[in-house]
Amino acid sequence: MNEQVIIMLLEGIRDTLYMTFGSVILGYALGLPMGILLYMSGEDGLKPKPVIYRILDLIINIVRSIPFLILLILLIPFTRLLVGQSYGSTATIVPLVICAAPYIARVVDNSFHEVDEGVIEAARAMGADNWQIVWKVLLVEARTSLLTGFTITTGVLLGYSAMSGTVGGGGLGDIAVRYGYYRWDTDIMVVTVILLIVIFQIIQNVGTKISQQSDKRKR
């Protein structure tokens, strides 16, 4: 393997991490408030608002039912409007975030539902308002579950970022498609796949470790 290929692979790793973490961070910036709203407005939430819940629920289901590759293509005009071009790593972050946010909202809502209702009731009995319950009870008590969700989401987005390679998304997936699919250069494709597996393993292991260490329940 020559120097040029190694540089290309290193840049691929960089772009993949950039897309994955860029989209996971922006995805949470959008998805976490959505998840909180979903939980709060839900039937057994802190402040049930059936209309808001149903609208939110519908939007989330619609976006989640569109396969990522199609979403990627559907969003090209929007992406171009937002970042000026429809290819490359930065452009890929746009559909990744749109895809991730509803997923994150569901994961967050699910984590909040795992919190013991008695603890929420106790907080209410102590005079806490809904926002204090979100910040001081739900986000704290659901911490371990939220971190697990974060790890899973990051893994999913790593896979999706590689998928975006088929339409010129950049990163390791892009390299795999260009060399492996168009040029039949199997060696490079195998190397990119191995690199993706290694990155995935690292993300998963670090994430699991952090969420386990954050848990004060079993010691």
Added chain:
Amino acid sequence: MSIIEIRNLTKKFELDGHTITALDGIDLSIEKGDVFGIIGMSGAGKSTLVRSINYLETPTEGDVLIDGENLANLNEKQLRRMRSRIGMIFQNFNLLEQKNVLENVCFPLEVNGVKKKDARKRAKEVLQLVKLSEKEKAYPSQLSGGQQQRVAIARALATNPQILLCDEATSALDPQTTFSILSLLREINETLGITIVIITHQMSVVTEVCKKVAIIDGGRLAETGTVEKIFRNPESDAAKELISGKEIRFTPLSNLDTGRKIRIVFKENSAYEPVMANMILKLQAPVNILKADTRNVGGKAVGEMILGLPEGESIKADIISYLTERGISVTEDFENE
């Protein structure tokens, strides 16, 4: 003026198109400094009742007045401030599992806008009160049930409440731990003058600490009065059931085919004389002792017996008058089930 005044409290729930009346026109006054028991079988509505006292449940009808203030007239913010004046503890303790003991006790203070430094100082004070100072860095999962309930009590007391609501607070604990938690509650009542409301299904909890008791049955108030009076002379079926029904589950009285049952209660002093033995010898009446028990009522030993009498109205009258003469209270035609 009563510190807690409950007037015509009614709570209805809608469930699958049916209306369920959990509470039906409850009237109750709880005086300042009381230790007030609310007892009932499960499903009687007592949990809903205690949740109405701090408006965790909004009544369908009726009013709850705390210190003369009608909770129905408060806006959300005023209601939250009112709740911080009412502490509450629960069956499952409901501590924040991801926070240590000190942080848990600080929680209600921070929620009510107390500065972190002051909150920690106050939290340490109340932890000392419940004798758990050495555990302030521990997490709830590292503590026993009794210790967790002590933390919950400290947390409830942190904001200096006037009222402490206990919702089945000892139901998840073993008898010995129950006793120590109840002693702690009594101590809190005596030293801090906090009014305590205890919700329970166990008569032993009521007789151990409560001065007054209300019996809830099917969402209605069946009977209310001093613990001593209700224990000695229960009028409602629910009270009778709660006093003696629980302990006879091995041989339900209804299974014993004897129509002539009486319930007798004797105090400490009448226990010196072998009343039962003397009576049997004197009247030649072979009574059947169906159940016998002693309890600690307000620090005094009180004994209870349920007797099956031999046939004949005259022997029954003789037995009753013999026992009454010796200062023993007798309840006739006592039915449990």
